[in-house]
Amino acid sequence: MIHVVVMAGGIGSRFWPMSVPEYPKQFIDVLGLGRSLLQMTVDRLLPLCPIGNMWIVTSERYVDIVCEQLPGMPEGNILAEPEARNTAPCIAYASRKIAKLDPEAKIVVTPSDALVLNTTEYLTVLKEAIDFVAHNDAIVTVGIKPSRPETGYGYIAACGQRTMGAVERVAAFKEKPDLETAKGYLESGSYYWNAGIFVWKVTTIERSLRRYVPQIAEIMDQIAPSLHTLDEQATLRRLFPLCDKISIDYAVMERADNIYTIAADLGWSDLGTWGALLQNATRDSSGNAVIGTNINLHNCEDCVVHISDMDRVIVEGLNNYIVASKGGRLLVCRLSEEQHIKEFSL
């Protein structure tokens, strides 16, 4: 069967004060579309498998938010990390839990806070990836065909040979490039943005984890007997924090040799910056993205205004600014300075 693992444990610190550690970005309707990013992620994956086959991995402190936002989700499908240990332990835990129910599972792993506009294409690509991993001991990572020389994303370097259908072998993963390098990537046509969306059989990822991060696999061996029992959370609290803190990219993707990609044009954005949010939101004729009600802009251009709990907002004379407010916190900041918000808000 197909399973989906949605990773929803991030704290979204770059989006203060819209996103705060008590209620981070993935739970917020950042684009003003009426659904949180997590809800939109689940919505777009529902054609792939029933909600009982979806697993949300999040922090213990966000479980209530997930329950509230996904009322159809069985509570047992919400995996509550006692502590954030990056993505490798997160995926190891979800995989082991699924494996115990369904040793033949094919799994899609996805972040919870990205935007996908071309949902049909997205499902097509995922189905193709699932079909491929069903017949091969392979890991497929979805590649996004770049539309600009973006320096804010990591890249997937494909080999340029098609293996089966649209599937290409991955030559390497590349860190965020400088602008020159990014332009080269764009021109070459075989570099794709790394969206952090992975497809594999549970047996494949389990074997990879045991090979590349045995420390984590061994802790999962100890946790395994408690999974799907009343003892699970207590065991997890005791053992999960012992896992090495390591990303799945570093633990597996950059080291395994059975990595493939399917590149597609998904209208994807990681919404990782206020600038990306501005680019992807509905904008007025002056280029402003206004998310919230009772907000009036005068003489403003290319601003992103995200205010959810004010009765009346008037913003005048700003060009390329962020104006955000929530829960008694207010930010006014140039978009060009958004990388400093984290330090400002400490």
Next chain:
Amino acid sequence: MIHVVVMAGGIGSRFWPMSVPEYPKQFIDVLGLGRSLLQMTVDRLLPLCPIGNMWIVTSERYVDIVCEQLPGMPEGNILAEPEARNTAPCIAYASRKIAKLDPEAKIVVTPSDALVLNTTEYLTVLKEAIDFVAHNDAIVTVGIKPSRPETGYGYIAACGQRTMGAVERVAAFKEKPDLETAKGYLESGSYYWNAGIFVWKVTTIERSLRRYVPQIAEIMDQIAPSLHTLDEQATLRRLFPLCDKISIDYAVMERADNIYTIAADLGWSDLGTWGALLQNATRDSSGNAVIGTNINLHNCEDCVVHISDMDRVIVEGLNNYIVASKGGRLLVCRLSEEQHIKEFSL
């Protein structure tokens, strides 16, 4: 005896959202000094007369705020206008009420929302004015020696001859001038800012009102029997709204010929604009006036930030802006555009 009438009925519409019709400017600690403008006005006049001789004229809807802000004030000294009819009816009502108690009263009339820094000089000037009106059938209006060619204030043109001590006869009142004219006023040395502070005997103002605005005087005749009785407010509600809506300047000051002025350097500002507020507040080394707590500015210059009810505020990269928030309302606006705030906030 000396009495003080503080006019506190304004709605402070230029200071949205710090000042809103439900809680306007005079009741706000606009400079972050720990006292509202009304409280500071009363504080600085207390050496002149006991609080029982002070009369606050305000709107019915602000009576509770006045009671709360001036706990020592007898409730009977709060005069509640059922409707705003400008300053002539306001002063006529207060005068009639005082006259009934003390027909020999000398009265100081003052706005409630101006700033006076040189309190000692202020009291000296008022005492001199009181002494003058005690012995003359005269109206004294306090003149502020101009320190700059201000185009935002009305001016008092003095005759240039001293009548007694510092008292000069007033030749005319001048509307807000253009810059050229204001420069001429400044050079001449006999033009003063009109602070709207008046001193007179109750008999003098009563006679002037009867002569220049008999319609208002006649309504006061009808109201008079009810004053200081349980029937006062009901009578006022019935009759006060019938008064012509006219300012004391237009009704009396510009028409009477017994007008005098004493000019002084009082460190006075009407605090009539956000710009004036910025000029008169404590400013940081970058020229920002920050009123409120938990507010951090980065790369900001000459901004006025007035936020009373946020837990955390970060403002970055603004030069010459107003940032104000209160009661679920937020304003970000260039100081140069502050004259439009009123229309923006409609």
